[in-house]
Amino acid sequence: MKDSKRLSIMVKKSIANNIKVELSAGAETYWKHIASWYDGNGKWQKLVFDFTNNCDFGDKGYPTELAIYPLIDEGQPTTQEIFVDNIVLEDNPTVNGKSLWQDVADGSLDGKLELTGSYFKTKCMNTDVNPWKEYSIDDFAALNNKLSANVTSIDMRKASTLGVDINKFFEDKNPNTIVYANENYEHANVVVVGADGTGTANSLELTDANAFNAPKGFTAITVKLTRGVQKGINSFVLPFAATAEELGATQVATYDSYDKAAKIANFKTAADVAANTPFLTMDVAEDKVTDVLNFGEKSIVATPESLGTDFVGVYAKTDANGKYGINAEGKLQKGGTDAYVNAFHAYLNVKDPAGVAFNGSTPTAINGVAANNTVNTAVYDLSGRRVYGKLQKGLYIMNGKKVVVK
Incomplete structure (x- = not known):
């Protein structure tokens, strides 16, 4: 010992x-x-x-x-x-090969994590004193203190566990975190991996306010994505295949090529789109505008290193200065100094496009507008949660700045 x-x-x-x-x-x-x-x-x-x-x-x-x-x-x-x-x-609890107790600073853990050693939540008694002294063991609370809001996945399959407090993997951290486990727990985003290596999550709940990364693919019985879908055109990237109908659109459009001479970005329209492919939704009607998208069973595909070059999807909040995203009017807009795009969105990373063409058609009005405006129009409360609908009185974060609603 x-x-x-x-x-x-x-x-x-x-x-x-x-x-x-x-x-x-x-x-x-x-x-x-x-x-x-x-x-x-x-x-x-x-x-x-x-x-x-x-x-x-x-x-x-x-x-x-x-x-x-x-x-x-x-x-x-x-x-x-x-x-x-x-x-x-x-063994003592370790994360990515480092001692949880001795080698990891509070709030320092981010990205993909693998737990090894023992992770327990229980009690025992020192009987060498009178009266006996109780000791509480809670490695899950200790781990929560070490997590940052940028953790994206936790693989606990190699850890020895007892009394797993699954809430501590998410509490005040990243709600998009994917937890890989050997048994089921009553929480969204928990992937149970069987002996054959296949994984299943009863439910997957995601928000565009936080980063997402799935190092291993799995099946989700239901998927809920909190992000705005506006009338007209929207940019997207999803870790699963989807149809235009599921997204409330008439068609989806994936990037094809960029004509440097004409400065035209060419897109191909289709009825569906593959996982991890940046795309546009076309002609979303007024009655299809929503803040939450719900899907049935989906095969979640592991997150690749790249999500495009000229037309780029993002699974984390990304600087959009000088890049072109879809604004609140469904038009292509160049981002200024403080611009960013949120997770599950996409941006066009080419120089000063004059327009966009679909299936070789005449370039449409989805073209560049004035710079120095943000691509993202989302509103968040002071805890970082996205706020939808009419704003109540209070403090909010818009475009990275505090705004008072009276």
Whole structure:
């Protein structure tokens, strides 16, 4: 127990009471005792014994002996049948190979994370003091403190877990985070990966206010995307295939080429579009304008390194200075100094386009307008959540600046 001071033991018995673990280095040297409560009702239960807070071995070496026994409470039979299995010296919790406790600063974790070691939420008791002292173990709360709002996925399949608090993977962080797990938890964006390597999420809930990245593909039974769809033309990129009908449009249009001499961006129209392909939705009617898009079962495709060159999709808020995006009027607009585009949108990254043509047609009125305006017109509250509809009195963030609505 030089580096790790955690033990886990599988226990099965018929009576609920404390199970005590004693560690020693032989007779007349030293003993340390931790108790954990068994209430498994005759079923196997994983118990954790954490010696971190009461086990300073110092110069006495490391424990060589271990004893396990139940503490018989008043009125309980003095003889009990107890089954013990799978005694494990657990590794300390690590993330991307670094110690969660020692090597990771608060708020520093972002991007794709892989958890290894032990992640527990439970309690145990130091019985070497009177009265006994309770220790709470909550590695999920500790992990939450280390996460930034830019984390995009957490793979916990290689971690040893107990009492998983799935809410701590999302609480006040990125709601678009994808969690890969070996079993299901009652939360959106949790992908259960089976023995065959295929993954399924009961629901996928995304917002364009935060970054998205799926390092591994999976199936989502339902998908909910919070982002505005306006009348006319919208820019999009999605991690799954979609039809124009699903998006409330008559057609979708994908980028084809750019005529540098004529400064015309050429697009091809179609009835549907493949995953991770930047595209435009065409002719969205007034009654199809929405703030939330709902889809049925979708195959989520792993996020590629690139989402286009001239016409670029983004899965994170991106600087749009000098780039062309679709504004609130459905027109192509050049971004100024403070311009940005949100996740699940796209922008045209060419020099001063004169217009856009669809299937070789005459360039349309979807052309450049004045610079120094933002491409994105979204409004957020002070917690970073996107606000839709009529604004109530209060402070909001618009174009990166605080605005007061009276």
